[in-house]
Amino acid sequence: MVGITAYGAYIPAFRLSRDLMAKAWGRASIGGERSIANNDEDSATMAVEAVFDCLQGDSRSDLGGLFFASTTAPYREKEISSLIATTVDLPAEILTADFANGLRAGAAALRSGLDAVASGSAKNLLVAAADCRLAYPQSESEQAFGDGAAALAIGSSKVIATLEGHYSISNEMMDVWRKEDDTFVQSWENRWALGEGYSALMQRALSGLMKKKGLDPKGVTRAAFPAPDVRTHRRLAQVLGFDPKSQVVDPLLGQVGDCGAAHPFMLLVSALESAKAGDTILLGAYGNGAEAFLFQVTEEISKLKSRRGIQGWLQSKLSLPTYEKYLSYRGILKTQPGEPFRLLPSATAYWRDVGTILRFHGSKCRSCGTLAFPIQRVCYTCRTKDSFDEVRLSDKKGKVFTFSLDNLAGRSDDPVIVQSVVESEVDQARVYCLMTDFQPKEVRVGMPVEFTFRRIYEGAGFQNYFWKCRPVR
Amino acid sequence: MESMKDRVAIVGMGCTQFGERWDAGLNDLAIESAYEAYQDAGIGPDDIQACYMGTVTAPMIGVGGTVVADGLKLRGIPIIRNENWCATGHIALIEAFMAVASGMYDVVLALGVEKLKDTGFPGLGTGRGMHPVYEARRTSPGSFSLIATRYFHQYEIDPEKGREMIGKIAVKNHYNGSLCPKAHFHNRITLEDVMKAPIIAWPLGLYDCCGNSDGSAAAIITRADMAKNFRPDPIYVKGFGVAMDSMIPHFRPGFSWTSFDALVNSSHKAYEQAGIKNPREELDIAEVHDCFTITELVIYEDFGFSPRGRAGEDIESGFFTLQGGLPVNADGGLKCFGHPVGASGIRMTYEVYKQLQGKAEKPERQIKNPRRGLSHTFGGPPQISAVAIFGNEKG
Numbered sequence: 001m002v003g004i005t006a007y008g009a010y011i012p013a014f015r016l017s018r019d020l021m022a023k024a025w026g027r028a029s030i031g032g033e034r035s036i037a038n039n040d041e042d043s044a045t046m047a048v049e050a051v052f053d054c055l056q057g058d059s060r061s062d063l064g065g066l067f068f069a070s071t072t073a074p075y076r077e078k079e080i081s082s083l084i085a086t087t088v089d090l091p092a093e094i095l096t097a098d099f100a101n102g103l104r105a106g107a108a109a110l111r112s113g114l115d116a117v118a119s120g121s122a123k124n125l126l127v128a129a130a131d132c133r134l135a136y137p138q139s140e141s142e143q144a145f146g147d148g149a150a151a152l153a154i155g156s157s158k159v160i161a162t163l164e165g166h167y168s169i170s171n172e173m174m175d176v177w178r179k180e181d182d183t184f185v186q187s188w189e190n191r192w193a194l195g196e197g198y199s200a201l202m203q204r205a206l207s208g209l210m211k212k213k214g215l216d217p218k219g220v221t222r223a224a225f226p227a228p229d230v231r232t233h234r235r236l237a238q239v240l241g242f243d244p245k246s247q248v249v250d251p252l253l254g255q256v257g258d259c260g261a262a263h264p265f266m267l268l269v270s271a272l273e274s275a276k277a278g279d280t281i282l283l284g285a286y287g288n289g290a291e292a293f294l295f296q297v298t299e300e301i302s303k304l305k306s307r308r309g310i311q312g313w314l315q316s317k318l319s320l321p322t323y324e325k326y327l328s329y330r331g332i333l334k335t336q337p338g339e340p341f342r343l344l345p346s347a348t349a350y351w352r353d354v355g356t357i358l359r360f361h362g363s364k365c366r367s368c369g370t371l372a373f374p375i376q377r378v379c380y381t382c383r384t385k386d387s388f389d390e391v392r393l394s395d396k397k398g399k400v401f402t403f404s405l406d407n408l409a410g411r412s413d414d415p416v417i418v419q420s421v422v423e424s425e426v427d428q429a430r431v432y433c434l435m436t437d438f439q440p441k442e443v444r445v446g447m448p449v450e451f452t453f454r455r456i457y458e459g460a461g462f463q464n465y466f467w468k469c470r471p472v473r
Numbered sequence: 474m475e476s477m478k479d480r481v482a483i484v485g486m487g488c489t490q491f492g493e494r495w496d497a498g499l500n501d502l503a504i505e506s507a508y509e510a511y512q513d514a515g516i517g518p519d520d521i522q523a524c525y526m527g528t529v530t531a532p533m534i535g536v537g538g539t540v541v542a543d544g545l546k547l548r549g550i551p552i553i554r555n556e557n558w559c560a561t562g563h564i565a566l567i568e569a570f571m572a573v574a575s576g577m578y579d580v581v582l583a584l585g586v587e588k589l590k591d592t593g594f595p596g597l598g599t600g601r602g603m604h605p606v607y608e609a610r611r612t613s614p615g616s617f618s619l620i621a622t623r624y625f626h627q628y629e630i631d632p633e634k635g636r637e638m639i640g641k642i643a644v645k646n647h648y649n650g651s652l653c654p655k656a657h658f659h660n661r662i663t664l665e666d667v668m669k670a671p672i673i674a675w676p677l678g679l680y681d682c683c684g685n686s687d688g689s690a691a692a693i694i695t696r697a698d699m700a701k702n703f704r705p706d707p708i709y710v711k712g713f714g715v716a717m718d719s720m721i722p723h724f725r726p727g728f729s730w731t732s733f734d735a736l737v738n739s740s741h742k743a744y745e746q747a748g749i750k751n752p753r754e755e756l757d758i759a760e761v762h763d764c765f766t767i768t769e770l771v772i773y774e775d776f777g778f779s780p781r782g783r784a785g786e787d788i789e790s791g792f793f794t795l796q797g798g799l800p801v802n803a804d805g806g807l808k809c810f811g812h813p814v815g816a817s818g819i820r821m822t823y824e825v826y827k828q829l830q831g832k833a834e835k836p837e838r839q840i841k842n843p844r845r846g847l848s849h850t851f852g853g854p855p856q857i858s859a860v861a862i863f864g865n866e867k868g
Contacts (some may be wrong), residue, residue: 345605357606370726374607380720402623402730405675406615408596419615419674421723421730432723433607445626456606464606 002118003162003295006153006304007269008054010046010130011146011256011313012037013437013473014329016320018143024323025138030229034257036320037147039329039414040436040454043070043130044080045465046149046262048453051088051128052395054151056305060088063153064122065095067113069105069129069261071178073098074455074463083465084128087358087453089392095122099261103176103287105129106261110293113154114163124155131260134330136184144229145185146257150265150310160304161272161281161295167209170289171201183332194232198286202227203239205290206282213294215280217241221297222275224249224267225284228258255314261287268295270310275301308473316473318437328413336412345459360394360451360467362429371427393429393451397472398422400447401430405440416440422449422469437470448472476746479867481573482700482707485514485693488823491811492657494687499531499588500544502689506816507545507584510691514703518545521693522578524552525568527561527585528815530592540586547582559762559852560715561585562690562818563859567713569694570861579696585820586689587813595685614674614682614765616723616854621676621767623730628782636676638785639766640667643680643808645794646763650805652838657686657811681766686811690819692826697867708826711845711862712746714739721854735858736775736851743847743860744777752777756799757843758828760821762851762858763806772849773801800840803828814852821848822861829865 014036022029037046047068066088068081081096095116099105106129113127130149135141175193177186187193202225210220223242227233230253237248249271252263259266264285271281279297284290308316320326327333355361355375362373365388370381373393378385399422406417418435420443435443436454449469456464487509489502497505503526511517526541538552557564562585569583596612625635644664650656662680670679693703700707716738722728740752749755761776763769773784778799779792787793793801804810804824807817825846833839849860 402619404615404618408612430724466606
């Protein structure tokens, strides 16, 4: 049986109080808080986090592909799935594909992934979705949106939730969109968009699938479906006949916000976190149509390694102190440029050093065992040449060996840069990197840290991604 | 391997006014230092048989020896440029020693020059690493303060107490610089000034960091047996040591961050050539690389001036002040005299040269009867160290 074999999620550390957002504009708050990607995060980096959470150090050798879905991919032309696959250290002989352009992109990637495994074109694959959409400053959507990601592993053995049914409707309407050059999400009048669009189509898809499978609402253990706002969500649950307390999965609007194409994944992860064998999970997704999936949870779920998932990331957070910081983190306000970088990046060097830059491999000498980062052809200790094994350090923890709080190199909205020398838990390899998602006063020698994939800076016309460390979340 | 002891001598030196030299370009600075050195040695440009020069941040790629050839109109001779981060000036000097010691040339010019103040930014810049991606936001203060954090941790020093300990180095160097007409800064500071100054890269504050200056320094090197033909008081080279470390410390497996192999190795090689057994007792002046106060502290220990982990006691007792047992950075050091990168090694040697000749500009800063002096620079991430030892008599 084809289905989900593992899951992972990611919610950025920063949360912004919606009251603070409302206060900045003198308008009403919808309450709660939303997640905010840090200024070094984007949909690609968040997807990488979710995939690592999904993999939990498992072998990559039998993974046959990685699909990525987002409406906010960091490049208009340039595959992101290949970037993510390399970064999470997948082999080269795999399927990669990006799904984009609509809020249902995540559902489309999931469906394609399930189909690929069912048809035998891949034995196992990963599907990741991430979004960080921008709404107009001052709008209600600005408060309602959130940033986040989730990833699902799909396969046909050790399945924790088998696919039992699927239902899809396509529908052309201009309810929510962004033109090629739009920064912010546009929408038509809410009453029409929500009534004739979201509510009507989600109801058709979810009840259509239940009817197809001969289920009544009581036959569904958990119903997970995103919604643009709490009221619309509650109303749909009511119309479908689900008990809001026992059956409906919290739509994560109060503490996270609507994470676009990633949101159905995040809700499925949330449902799976508390699921037990025999449960049925109904999943919905909306965007120019609607789509429903029915999963049945198996005994395998009890064997799954522990992971952060939605609950773990939700609890681990930092408050973004001001609304203005959100504006500059997301590039809506310009930051004062710092000193220019002396070294310009090079696409060829980036390509050549991919083992270090993306895969985050060190080299372990076969003669003396010294582990050095970045990869060294000649061993630092015994000078043996070209005799080493590559060791992945990205999903290993470490401790701060020494650090500085540098006031010269930061952005104007984030003036303190933590330069850190980290000693990895793997053979005490030393990694020099920047720290992110930190509070300056808490940084100390010996602090436990983990590595996180981030944007470093834009130069030579493309994004430079590399690894930073952060206090263990 | 042979020793450099008493084989070559310095017979003339020049040093520009250091500081924000808005008035002077790279060529102007080189002209100022070279012509002072010519005059000091009693020679002219026609006497120079080869030139070893260094500059680090020249605004163009492939600067070669152009500054010297075009600025000084030296022609028909080899002009060889090096770039070795902050050790650049010393490397030019040492190349000149070796060119003369080899017997190839008799009169050689060594010149270091740097024009930092044409960039529009106050610091040395961001992204100074070896790699455009994984060292993209490295700055000098941020890199060197890693030493301070670890030193305080290793020796269980409360960071604020530690900041006071290294802050006293800044107070000393500012005092020394205030007596030096050619220094970039002339202000005396108190420990309170140091502690209250803005943080640049914690734990280092403004006064823990050296100035970014424009400047140039030059030396005329000749054979020891010819030296007295130029002047009665030549300064003899007693030894030198240069050590480069492989793999920058940030990534070096097992690196302690409180001691640097390059510092230990370069100083020991120089001591060996000079026949120095106990540098704390045998040296009368040392000009060392105080790019940051913490750097000067680890040098005290790596050079054998202070026991390991106990440099703080010597700072407290004033051992390294002008009146102390071993005056360090008597001209104010990089901290106060300024740090035009490629010029610094030769500027430090200029101070040792003048002190050994008894020719410090003001009597209150002249060290009494010095015989042996050391100059040193330490550069890069940091990775390279260069030391030279001088004496005012043969033997």
